[in-house]
Amino acid sequence: xxxxxxxxxxxxxxxxxxxxxxxxxxxxxxxxxxxxxxxxxxxxxxxxxxxxxxxxxxxxxxxxxxxxxxxxxxxxxxxxxxxxxxxxxxxxxxxxxxxxxxxxxxxxxxxxxxxxxxxxxxxxxxxxxxxxxxxxxxxxxxxxxxxxxxxxxxxxxxxxxxxxxxxxxxxxxxxxxxxxxxxxxxxxxxxxxxxxxxxxxxxxxxxxxxxxxxxxxxxxxxxxxxxxxxxxxxxxxxxxxxxxxxxxxxxxxxxxxxxxxxxxxxxxxxxxxxxxxxxxxxxxxxxxxxxxxxxxxxxxxxxx
Amino acid sequence: xxxxxxxxxxxxxxxxxxxxxxxxxxxxxxxxxxxxxxxxxxxxxxxxxxxxxxxxxxxxxxxxxxxxxxxxxxxxxxxxxxxxxxxxxxxxxxxxxxxxxxxxxxxxxxxxxxxxxxxxxxxxxxxxxxxxxxxxxxxxxxxxxxxxxxxxxxxxxxxxxxxxxxxxxxxxxxxxxxxxxxxxxxxxxxxxxxxxxxxxxxxxxxxxxxxxxxxxxxxxxxxxxxxxxxxxxxxxxxxxxxxx
Numbered sequence: 001x002x003x004x005x006x007x008x009x010x011x012x013x014x015x016x017x018x019x020x021x022x023x024x025x026x027x028x029x030x031x032x033x034x035x036x037x038x039x040x041x042x043x044x045x046x047x048x049x050x051x052x053x054x055x056x057x058x059x060x061x062x063x064x065x066x067x068x069x070x071x072x073x074x075x076x077x078x079x080x081x082x083x084x085x086x087x088x089x090x091x092x093x094x095x096x097x098x099x100x101x102x103x104x105x106x107x108x109x110x111x112x113x114x115x116x117x118x119x120x121x122x123x124x125x126x127x128x129x130x131x132x133x134x135x136x137x138x139x140x141x142x143x144x145x146x147x148x149x150x151x152x153x154x155x156x157x158x159x160x161x162x163x164x165x166x167x168x169x170x171x172x173x174x175x176x177x178x179x180x181x182x183x184x185x186x187x188x189x190x191x192x193x194x195x196x197x198x199x200x201x202x203x204x205x206x207x208x209x210x211x212x213x214x215x216x217x218x219x220x221x222x223x224x225x226x227x228x229x230x231x232x233x234x235x236x237x238x239x240x241x242x243x244x245x246x247x248x249x250x251x252x253x254x255x256x257x258x259x260x261x262x263x264x265x266x267x268x269x270x271x272x273x274x275x276x277x278x279x280x281x282x283x284x285x286x287x288x289x290x291x292x293x294x295x296x297x298x299x300x301x302x303x304x
Numbered sequence: 305x306x307x308x309x310x311x312x313x314x315x316x317x318x319x320x321x322x323x324x325x326x327x328x329x330x331x332x333x334x335x336x337x338x339x340x341x342x343x344x345x346x347x348x349x350x351x352x353x354x355x356x357x358x359x360x361x362x363x364x365x366x367x368x369x370x371x372x373x374x375x376x377x378x379x380x381x382x383x384x385x386x387x388x389x390x391x392x393x394x395x396x397x398x399x400x401x402x403x404x405x406x407x408x409x410x411x412x413x414x415x416x417x418x419x420x421x422x423x424x425x426x427x428x429x430x431x432x433x434x435x436x437x438x439x440x441x442x443x444x445x446x447x448x449x450x451x452x453x454x455x456x457x458x459x460x461x462x463x464x465x466x467x468x469x470x471x472x473x474x475x476x477x478x479x480x481x482x483x484x485x486x487x488x489x490x491x492x493x494x495x496x497x498x499x500x501x502x503x504x505x506x507x508x509x510x511x512x513x514x515x516x517x518x519x520x521x522x523x524x525x526x527x528x529x530x531x532x533x534x535x536x537x538x539x540x541x542x543x544x545x546x547x548x
Binding site for chain 2: 026
């Protein structure tokens, strides 16, 4: 018998637990010719702000051992273009849409949240309070538990969709942030965003990125991410979406066994656009092989 | 390196387009963007000429016939052949920017009434692809940094020394950024339309990551800011449209 792959986060049902990680899949449009979007649990869009953002100077990306650094700076066309161009495109596919929301200030986040309130095709909002590459705002909200609880509360007051707070690993104790998000009323948390890193081109004796620092992602960060998901799962009752270097179904299963309800494939979509679809198929194979009838049975099932 | 694609791939290559090749080394996860030097339509093969810049290209250079790589493509826009057909086109290549222009020269040769003049800038007398350009062009001019062949200096020194800008309708160029900046300036002064192919560090190659952008004169239609994606809106741009 085919195992059930469906998961439920804050009342939203997903066909399977595998999503795309924000910023690695555009708005879905860019990968639609390579990937069957209807085989994904959800498309999580690149961060969108109240107005267009130009982002950082180039070079914005650099490859590192088993991963990459990026300092895009959340370039995005703004919520108006997102609603008139990207969202209608995604509405053409039978897949759940989670919109990642970014901002410099509380007002900017709330403006986007309000604009999306009547968009029926948006299943959830993911709030990016954890981008390491934007100077003002953004990550400050994610690094101070009081600020995080406050902004979560304000967004929850206005949002019509369930709210996921995306956490940064660039803190001393991520479980404290998870608790703050839960206290603020978050419906779920997602983690981890990228880990702040640096690369130096030794031949040129220059920084590899114009921004000097960037966010590290890819398989190199996976053990850190799994550990943090496990810590947060022990700290909160709200569902967790786990991510950080997922390349295979086994990687995704690590996150789920550690306590994640959903998972997201990020940087590895650049390596192989079909990674997320293959991960979903591989999880199903695993369930069959282990005679497990429902994917929900493995959430947090790691034995102590 | 020559890549042969599986039977019935039916490649279509516009000169200036590129592929993303993935190293098999699983610590190097991003595709290497490399422009097509020659396309063999009948055999579904492409030839790539590249410089060894890191561990990915080093791996490619050690590959032999029978080795396989994952490839995405064809990527990017390429040069607009219809705009150049029947005109006097000056192809200007510098260093490792030379190979992507060979396909352009060969394709323009097939267009009646088109006259291609190539200006190739090398470091020294190691003049790779020179003969192929001579077969595809009306004239080839050479510049070398060390003066061992042709004009001593850069490609624009050769253009000025030979006085060949006068009857040029369109410039098509690829090469290092300082060369492209100088060509943008030169083309502007002489009222010649110039198309330049840009290079930047990329992650996805398909327009999703926004890693490879170039500043644009006007607000870009896709991004709604003054940034265009080199991998998708480019790599070939009208020099007048980009701020380099």
